[in-house]
Amino acid sequence: MVLTELGARLSGALVKMSKSSKVDQDVVDACLKEICTALLQADVNVRLVKQLQTNVKMSLNLEDLQSGFNAQRILQKSVFQELTRLMDGGKPWVPKKGKQSVVMFVGLQGNGKTTTCTKYAYHYKRKGFKVAMVCADTFRAGAFDQLKQNATKARVPFFGSHTETDPVKIAEEGVERFRTEKVDIIIVDTSGRHKQESALFEEMRNISEVVQPNNVIYVMDGAMGQAAHDQALAFRDTVDVGSIIVTKMDGHAKGGGALSAVAATRSPVCFIGTGEHMDEFEPFEAESFVSRLLG
Ligand code: GDP
Numbered sequence: 153m154v155l156t157e158l159g160a161r162l163s164g165a166l167v168k169m170s171k172s173s174k175v176d177q178d179v180v181d182a183c184l185k186e187i188c189t190a191l192l193q194a195d196v197n198v199r200l201v202k203q204l205q206t207n208v209k210m211s212l213n214l215e216d217l218q219s220g221f222n223a224q225r226i227l228q229k230s231v232f233q234e235l236t237r238l239m240d241g242g243k244p245w246v247p248k249k250g251k252q253s254v255v256m257f258v259g260l261q262g263n264g265k266t267t268t269c270t271k272y273a274y275h276y277k278r279k280g281f282k283v284a285m286v287c288a289d290t291f292r293a294g295a296f297d298q299l300k301q302n303a304t305k306a307r308v309p310f311f312g313s314h315t316e317t318d319p320v321k322i323a324e325e326g327v328e329r330f331r332t333e334k335v336d337i338i339i340v341d342t343s344g345r346h347k348q349e350s351a352l353f354e355e356m357r358n359i360s361e362v363v364q365p366n367n368v369i370y371v372m373d374g375a376m377g378q379a380a381h382d383q384a385l386a387f388r389d390t391v392d393v394g395s396i397i398v399t400k401m402d403g404h405a406k407g408g409g410a411l412s413a414v415a416a417t418r419s420p421v422c423f424i425g426t427g428e429h430m431d432e433f434e435p436f437e438a439e440s441f442v443s444r445l446l447g
Contacts, residue, residue, distance in 0.1 A: 175223040177214060183224070184208060187231050187446070194406030194445045195377040200415060204234050235442045238411055241420030244436075245367040245394050247276060247337050254327055254338045254363050258356055258387055259371035261292065261344025264399035264425055268371045269341045270302035271425065271433040272397075277308060281336040286326030287312030288319040288359055291343035291352065299341055306430055309335070319343065319355060324362045340365065353390045360391045367394045369422070372413055374401045380409030384416035393417045399425035402432065406445050 169175065169183045188201050208230045217223035247253045255272070259265040266289075273283045285303050287310065289295035296312040303310035311326035323340055330338045340363055345352035360368065370384060370393045387393055396417065398410045401424045410421055421436040 169227075170221050170224040173219060175214070175217045175219070180209075180212065180214070180217070180223065180227065183227055184231075187227075190446060191235075191408065195375075195380070195408030196445065197378060197381050197408075197412040197415070199381075200238060200411055204231070204238065207234050231446070232442060235411075235445065236438050239414060239421070239438045239442060241396070241414040241418060244420045244422035246422075247281065247366075249281070249336070252331060252334070252336060252338070253366040254340060256340045256342065256360060256363060256365035256368045256391070257371055258342055258368060258391060258393070259344060260373075260383060263344065263371050263373040263376075265344055265371040266295065266298055266302065266341055267428065267430075268369075268397050268399060268423075268425055268433075269299070269339050270306050270308070271430050272369075272423070273303070273308045273337070273339050274306045274430045275423075275433055276337050277306065282334065283337045283339065284309040284311070284330040284333070284335040285339045285341065286310070286323060286330070287341050288323035288326070289341055289343035290317050290319045290322065291345075295341075295343065302430070309333075320358045320362055323359045327363045338363075353386070357390050365392075368392055369395045369397055370413065370417060370419070371397050371399060372409065373405075374398045374407040374410065374424070375403060375405035376409035378409075378412075381412035381416045384413035388417040388419075393419050395419055395422040397421065397423045397425065398436075402426045406447075407441065408445055410441070411445075 169179050188205050191201050211230050257265050257269050273285055277283050285308055287296045287299040313322055316322050327338050342356055342359055368391045370387050396413050396419055398421055424434050424436055426432045
């Protein structure tokens with residue numbers, strides 16, 4: 153199914169290949185080039201595309217390709233497998249029933265972090281977990297009100313302050329309170345930051361030290377392009393990123409930046425965001441993600 157879709161969407165060299173009766177290296181190279189161009193347009197990191205091109209080339213045996221149709225299928229399968237492998241950051245961390253967990257959310261401002269905290273809380277609440285949210289964002293005016301509004305909608309307890317200016321203190325107090333209230337999953341939202349803002353990165357490190365998260369989730373916009381690798385790396389160098397959530401996958405973006413984030417953090421994607429509402433949230437599936445990348 154996925155391979156047929158790929159064949160249908162990519163044009164030019166691939167179609168030509170499927171019709172050719174004899175397949176040589178030039179035909180294969182032209183096809184692979186076309187697939188790589190499509191991946192670059194989908195925001196996949198240049199280095200990863202090059203690596204994929206080399207790996208696929210090495211895995212192919214010209215003698216096996218025989219007819220053009222057969223060659224097209226083998227080539228597509230190989231590209232698909234290679235992309236799925238690149239997208240595989242291991243098994244995502246999941247909260248366990250009966251064990252208290254702290255999950256800290258980090259990411260760039262505007263990428264959908266606060267919205268995603270609520271989606272995550274709502275997802276696990278519906279699975280029967282006792283969840284709560286802590287707003288450790290004192291940097292952005294209105295952050296606490298936004299979290300409060302979202303949490304109220306999702307009927308999830310929350311903690312934050314309009315007057316306290318130290319986010320580390322808020323995080324510590326909030327987590328402490330929910331620990332004693334026997335909450336299963338304590339979600340800590342931090343302020344969005346850019347990798348250039350070293351003071352804010354330091355603050356993120358301090359929050360992580362006091363709340364001792366069981367998992368740190370890096371939230372990134374699916375539309376992030378070639379900058380995705382360096383941004384993700386900056387977060388991973390500061391806190392122990394364990395999972396990734398890719399947001400705004402309901403838009404036009406193909407989400408190729410997520411491959412860079414997986415490579416930079418060596419962490420898996422656990423969910424994707426597919427809208428502004430709290431139930432527009434899906435567990436990540438590598439195969440459908442990859443077929444979208446190629447489509
Ligand atoms: P933060 O600064 O990272 O906390 O970002 P917010 O959670 O405030 O989100 C920024 C904007 O992105 C808001 O308008 C959200 O409604 C929107 N947003 C978040 N996730 C998604 C998503 O999956 N799809 C769409 N379409 N919009 C989203």
